[in-house]
Amino acid sequence: MSRQGLFDAYRVSQVRVENDRTRTLVFESPLPESYPGQYVMAWLPGIGEKPFSISGNDPLALTVADVGPVSHALSLVRPGERVWMRGPLGKGYELISQSHLLVGGGYGAAPLSLLARQARTIGHSVTVVLGAKTRDDLMMVAAFEELGCAIYLTTEDGSAGVRGLVTDVIEQACMEQHQGCIYACGPTGMLTAVGKAAQLLELPAQLSFEALIRCGVGLCGSCELPEDLCLTLGISPGFLVCHDGPVARVN
Amino acid sequence: MAGLAADFLNLHLKNPLVLASGILGTSPSLMARCALAGAGGITSKSCGPEPRAGHDNPVALAWQGGVINAIGLTNPGAQEEVSLLHETRDRLKTLGVPLFASIFAPTLEQFGEVARVIADAEPNLIEVNISCPNVASEFGTPFSATAEMAAAVTREVRRAVSLPISIKLAPNVPMIGDLTHAVAEEGADAITAVNTMPAMLIDAYAGRPVLKNRTGGLSGPALKPIALRCVAEIASRVSLPIIGTGGVSTGIDAAEMIMAGATLVGVGSAVWEDGPAVFARIANELTGFMVETGYSQLGEMRGRAMR
C-alpha cells in the first residue's frame, strides 16, 4: 500500500481571504499526482480531521469556510504553521470535450477554480456560473476573470448578478455558448437541480457531492449517497463519495 | 474444471469469499453492490442495542501493512437494523447470496436481547462479535478475552435464538484453541476468526497517536500470518466450520486460509484497493491457483497445511 493512507505535514506559506468566513490556505509544497475534484483529509492533531477539496495542487491550496470546530481551527492557521494531510483521495473531474460549463455554489467555487485553470492552460473555453446567498458570499470571481472565463453570477437576494439560483441561468449559459459538459460543486440540493437540468439539456454532467466522510478509503460505508438520490440522477446505487467520488458522472 | 462452490452449515455458496463485518455492511444497497460484485456471502456491520455514532476522526488509516481503524461500532441500533436487514435479505436472496447478521452488546443479557430482535429479519446466520478492540474504554474488556466469558455469551445467544450462530474471536488471546472448545461446548455452529489486532500508530512529527481513539484494530496484510495461526489452531481443536478472516487480498491468500482449515474466507480491508470488484478478482485468482496446482474442489485444500 502506498503512502496515500498516512499523514504528511504541510506548512502554510500564505493565507488569502476569499470572503467573510472563507480563507484559502496556500502551502509551501505541491500535492503530487493530484487533479481537480480530488480531496485531502486535513488533520489538526488534537482537534480533528475533515475532507477538503483541493483548490490548488502546485503548491497545494485548500479553501476553507469557517462553519464548525475543525474548519474554524483551520481558518486560524497562520503562515509557518502546519496541517497534516492524507491524500489525494477519491476521483475528481475529467475534462471531456473542448468547451466547459462550471457551476459552483458557495465554496464549490474552490475546486472549480483549479479545474478552470487546467482547462484554460490547454486552451479550452470555460464558462462559469457562481451562485451565493448575497454579493458578499460570492468568491473567487476575480480569479475566474483572470483566467479568461465567461462569468454568470446569481445571488438569492439579487445583490449581484441575476436574482435567483444557479439553475436559473444554466440554460441561458448553454444557449450562448455550445457546452460539452457541466461540472458542478456545491450543496446537494443544487447538485440535484443541476443534474436534472443537464438531463433536460441532454448534456453529460460531473457533480461533486459532500457526505459524512469518516474512513476516506471506501471501507466504513458512512459516505454512501442516498439510494433515492442515486436513482433520481442515474448514479449506480451504493455510490461511495469518498472512493467512487466525490465526483459522480451522470448522463 | 476447478469449482469454488462452498458448503457451509446448511448453506450453499457460489464461492467461499464473504464480505467481513464492518466493511460496507451498512445498507441494503451497499450489501447488494458487494453481492453483485461477486461476494459469495455478506456480513452486515455489527449492530448493538442502541444507536451509536462511533468515534471522532481520524477513525481509519491505510498504512504500509494494511489498515488500522477505530470506527467505534457505528450503528443505527437493533430496532432500525431489523428493517435494513429484512430489505437486504430479500435483495440478496434474489442473487442467491446468504446474509450473516453481526451483533454486539455491552452486557451478557443484552447479547441475548439483540440476537432476539435481529432474528426477526431471518438472516442465514447470526455472527456474534465479542471481539471489537475499540470500545474497551466504554464496555470494558472484550468478552473474547477469556474462555469463560466467551462461553457465557455463546450460551446466552444460543438460548435466545434457534438460527445458526458463529462466534467471532479476537487474535490476541493466549489459548485460542481452548477458548474455541468452550464456545463449541455451548452450542456455537461456526467460528469466525479473527477480528482486528489491537494496535497503535504514532505520527512522530505530530508527537501523538494518529487515531482520535489513540488505539485501533489492525487488519490487512500485517494480520494474515496471525490469522492463519489462529485458524489452524482452532481447526485442530474443534470440527466446527470456520470463516477464516484476516489479511486476505489475493486468491493465494484465500487458498492459504483454506489450507489452514477455513471453510469460508472473510475479506475486509482488501476492499480498500479495488472497491467491491476485489471479490471477482480474488475468486478468479483462486480458480487460477486451483487449476494450476490441480485442485478440483475447495475441500481438497481444506486443512491440508496442517496434516
Ligand SMILES: Cc1cc2nc3c(=O)[nH]c(=O)nc-3n(C[C@H](O)[C@H](O)[C@H](O)COP(=O)(O)OP(=O)(O)OC[C@H]3O[C@@H](n4cnc5c(N)ncnc54)[C@H](O)[C@@H]3O)c2cc1C
Ligand atoms: C469531498 C468533500 C469536500 C469538501 N471540501 C470542502 C472545501 O473545499 N471547503 C470547505 O470549507 N469545506 C469542504 N467540505 C466540508 C468539510 O469537510 C466540513 O464538513 C466542514 O468544514 C465542517 O466541518 P467542521 O468540523 O468545521 O464543522 P461541523 O461540526 O462538521 O459542521 C458544523 C455545522 O455546519 C454545517 N455545515 C457544513 N458545511 C457547511 C457549509 N458549507 N455551509 C454552511 N454550513 C455548513 C454542518 O452541517 C454542521 O451543522 C468538504 C466535504 C467533503 C465531503
Ligand SMILES: Cc1cc2nc3c(=O)[nH]c(=O)nc-3n(C[C@H](O)[C@H](O)[C@H](O)COP(=O)(O)O)c2cc1C
Ligand atoms: C473499517 C473496519 C471496520 C470493522 N468493523 C467491524 C465490525 O463492526 N464488526 C466486526 O466483527 N468486525 C469488524 N471489523 C473487522 C473485520 O470484520 C475483520 O475481522 C478484520 O478487518 C480482518 O480482516 P481483513 O484483514 O480482511 O480486514 C472491521 C474492520 C475494519 C477494517
Ligand code: FES
Ligand atoms: S468514508 Fe468510509 S466508506 Fe467513505
